[in-house]
Amino acid sequence: xxxxxxxxxxxxxxxxxxxxxxxxxxxxxxxxxxxxxxxxxxxxxxxxxxxxxxxxxxxxxxxxxxxxxxxxxxxxxxxxxxxxxxxxxxxxxxxxxxxxxxxxxxxxxxxxxxxxxxxxxxxxxxxxxxxxxxxxxxxxxxxxxxxxxxxxxxxxxxxxxxxxxxxxxxxxxxxxxxx
Amino acid sequence: xxxxxxxxxxxxxxxxxxxxxxxxxxxxxxxxxxxxxxxxxxxxxxxxxxxxxxxxxxxxxxxxxxxxxxxxxxxxxxxxxxxxxxxxxxxxxxxxxxxxxxxxxxxxxxxxxxxxxxxxxxxxxxxxxxxxxxxxxxxxxxxxxxxxxxxxxxxxxxxxxxxxxxxxxxxxxxxxxxxxxxxxxxxxxxxxxxxxxxxxxxxxxxxxxxxxxxxxxxxxxxxxxxxxxxxxxxxxxxxxxxxxxxxxxxxxxxxxxxxxxxxxxxxxxxxxxxxxxxxxxxxxxxxxxxxxxxxxxxxxxxxxxxxxxxxxxxxxxxxxxxxxxxxxxxxxxxxxxxxxxxxxxxxxxxxxxxxxxxxxxxxxxxxxxxxx
Amino acid sequence: xxxxxxxxxxxxxxxxxxxxxxxxxxxxxxxxxxxxxxxxxxxxxxxxxxxxxxxxxxxxxxxxxxxxxxxxxxxxxxxxxxxxxxxxxxxxxxxxxxxxxxxxxxxxxxxxxxxxxxxxxxx
Numbered sequence: 001x002x003x004x005x006x007x008x009x010x011x012x013x014x015x016x017x018x019x020x021x022x023x024x025x026x027x028x029x030x031x032x033x034x035x036x037x038x039x040x041x042x043x044x045x046x047x048x049x050x051x052x053x054x055x056x057x058x059x060x061x062x063x064x065x066x067x068x069x070x071x072x073x074x075x076x077x078x079x080x081x082x083x084x085x086x087x088x089x090x091x092x093x094x095x096x097x098x099x100x101x102x103x104x105x106x107x108x109x110x111x112x113x114x115x116x117x118x119x120x121x122x123x124x125x126x127x128x129x130x131x132x133x134x135x136x137x138x139x140x141x142x143x144x145x146x147x148x149x150x151x152x153x154x155x156x157x158x159x160x161x162x163x164x165x166x167x168x169x170x171x172x173x174x175x176x177x178x179x
Numbered sequence: 180x181x182x183x184x185x186x187x188x189x190x191x192x193x194x195x196x197x198x199x200x201x202x203x204x205x206x207x208x209x210x211x212x213x214x215x216x217x218x219x220x221x222x223x224x225x226x227x228x229x230x231x232x233x234x235x236x237x238x239x240x241x242x243x244x245x246x247x248x249x250x251x252x253x254x255x256x257x258x259x260x261x262x263x264x265x266x267x268x269x270x271x272x273x274x275x276x277x278x279x280x281x282x283x284x285x286x287x288x289x290x291x292x293x294x295x296x297x298x299x300x301x302x303x304x305x306x307x308x309x310x311x312x313x314x315x316x317x318x319x320x321x322x323x324x325x326x327x328x329x330x331x332x333x334x335x336x337x338x339x340x341x342x343x344x345x346x347x348x349x350x351x352x353x354x355x356x357x358x359x360x361x362x363x364x365x366x367x368x369x370x371x372x373x374x375x376x377x378x379x380x381x382x383x384x385x386x387x388x389x390x391x392x393x394x395x396x397x398x399x400x401x402x403x404x405x406x407x408x409x410x411x412x413x414x415x416x417x418x419x420x421x422x423x424x425x426x427x428x429x430x431x432x433x434x435x436x437x438x439x440x441x442x443x444x445x446x447x448x449x450x451x452x453x454x455x456x457x458x459x460x461x462x463x464x465x466x467x468x469x470x471x472x473x474x475x476x477x478x479x480x481x482x483x484x485x486x487x488x489x490x491x492x493x494x495x496x497x498x499x500x501x502x503x504x505x506x507x508x509x510x511x512x513x514x515x516x517x518x519x520x521x522x523x524x525x526x527x528x529x530x531x532x533x534x535x536x537x538x539x540x541x542x543x544x545x546x547x548x549x550x551x
Numbered sequence: 552x553x554x555x556x557x558x559x560x561x562x563x564x565x566x567x568x569x570x571x572x573x574x575x576x577x578x579x580x581x582x583x584x585x586x587x588x589x590x591x592x593x594x595x596x597x598x599x600x601x602x603x604x605x606x607x608x609x610x611x612x613x614x615x616x617x618x619x620x621x622x623x624x625x626x627x628x629x630x631x632x633x634x635x636x637x638x639x640x641x642x643x644x645x646x647x648x649x650x651x652x653x654x655x656x657x658x659x660x661x662x663x664x665x666x667x668x669x670x671x672x673x674x
Contacts (some may be wrong), residue, residue: 060396090483111521141225148230155233174608242640319569326584330583337640472643473644
């Protein structure tokens with residue numbers, strides 16, 4: 001168990017880092033919990049901020065995730081960056097329009113790693129990454145429908161139509177489930 | 180599985196490594212060949228895509244705990260732990276101290292058996308069947324103990340559940356685990372023996388530099404084999420890892436042999452962790468009081484990114500809850516994702532085809548967590 | 552080095568093998584093993600909690616065959632082992648401990664219909 005002095009030392013270090021990030025990145029950094037910082041930025045600044053963060057020691061791109069906010073009409077892109085030197089996770093969030101999901105690729109910083117993460121987001125959510133030369137399908141084969149992880153694509157309905165038979169007594173139960 | 184290119188150069192063709200290769204798992208790599216050399220390789224994942232992230236949006240946390248086993252067959256307990264921690268944070272559960280220790284013991288046992296499979300797979304890939312048989316045999320001793328504790332040999336079915344663990348350790352389970360340790364140690368020493376054939380197959384093969392490893396997002400034993408001292412258990416401690424003493428083995432060579440050696444040295448650290456945890460195992464509850472089998476996110480709102488050190492490296496859950504019964508969005512980061520797509524494509528340029536299995540297995544791959 | 556191999560061989564000649572001769576000799580299955588379900592429908596209160604928690608929709612609440620309906624008038628769980636993932640959530644959620652997963656795991660079969668586990672078997 002970390003002692004009190006350790007805790008206060010840690011939080012002091014983190015405060016310093018937050019101030020440093022605030023000035024260098026030009027964004028306001030929020031503190032979620034120990035070793036978890038997050039910030040919300042405009043989508044056109046993503047390459048700029050990521051480059052600066054990389055230079056400040058956030059070298060490891062953990063993953064890129066997309067959250068589909070259906071009611072708001074936005075896709076939220078979440079970039080998780082880990083710093084080996086500061087030992088802090090920085091989460092960069094940005095929102096883009098759901099109907100026109102375009103954002104610049106960050107492959108200038110992380111190369112093939114970022115490209116692969118973006119390929120996944122493109123395939124499963126339909127987000128287009130400008131500047132990524134390789135947005136070919138990754139997991140799905142011969143898929144022509146809408147991007148399957150969108151909130152308005154109902155998997156259960158799709159599977160029922162495609163796979164299950166209502167007359168089969170053992171598959172009948174799948175047709176009674178709501179949602 | 181081979182197709183001859185239309186180019187005029189004879190000896191140019193493309194060839195698939197996997198998915199029907201005996202040692203490839205459900206994954207395939209398309210190699211463009213010139214004679215015996217691989218010029219360029221393209222990874223082709225997707226044979227195991229089950230869409231966990233979407234499936235979890237339709238299920239409640241306790242059902243997701245059961246589902247989280249299946250993310251990776253070889254380390255189900257550790258995936259249980261990542262999922263449980265994400266739910267714990269969002270639901271604000273106070274996990275009892277005893278449950279934390281049990282979680283760590285099981286996660287480390289799971290890590291050891293996964294490393295044995297690594298050794299087995301590497302032996303299989305290079306035609307050393309004795310190594311395969313012995314490693315799988317010794318792994319079975321661990322599976323027997325897992326069966327005793329969780330009720331399933333491979334799949335614990337959400338034994339590490341949100342709010343603690345589903346059942347307390349059975350009687351004498353601590354002794355059974357301690358009895359395992361000499362066997363594990365024997366197997367570890369066997370795997371680390373300086374076997375000349377082994378050295379010839381893996382030394383100076385698939386070398387990854389430190390800078391490349393960081394840029395491509397390598398994690399776990401692959402990153403530590405390149406000389407970066409990074410371990411989520413120490414840098415970003417979860418559960419009780421900050422109270423335990425263990426080392427982080429690192430090697431600077433960055434080749435297949437270094438990665439493997441780091442993995443095998445980790446077994447010793449895991450054994451240290453298990454002995455310490457059993458020594459300090461407190462008594463008491465193993466579940467959050469009043470935890471019902473049916474858990475729903477009805478009050479929880481927010482999001483969390485939980486990182487854990489799995490046997491393959493950093494595995495993570497990004498979970499968003501919006502007060503509905505089920506999570507709004509789940510993103511799973513599998514450790515093999517970066518290893519198997521960008522890094523393997525990078526490493527498999529201009530190598531002999533006979534080295535492909537050696538490099539492939541030294542990446543400690545699990546196609547299941549690439550595809551999810 | 553070479554002597555080491557000889558010692559290893561001699562040791563292995565006298566140690567017990569890792570495997571057992573299966574149908575004649577069985578390894579002990581722990582109490583907690585999640586195998587085939589066992590119902591105790593005398594205590595079942597027909598609440599349907601098991602059917603609701605089942606992640607695979609393998610449990611269905613059904614009526615018993617007509618000759619037993621006088622004794623068991625309500626609906627009881629019927630498990631489709633073909634869908635079951637043996638997670639034992641039904642066992643955890645049951646308020647009366649009427650459903651339990653046993654150590655029996657011998658249920659390989661050639662017929663699909665054999666995988667349905669009825670609450671009571673008709674005589």
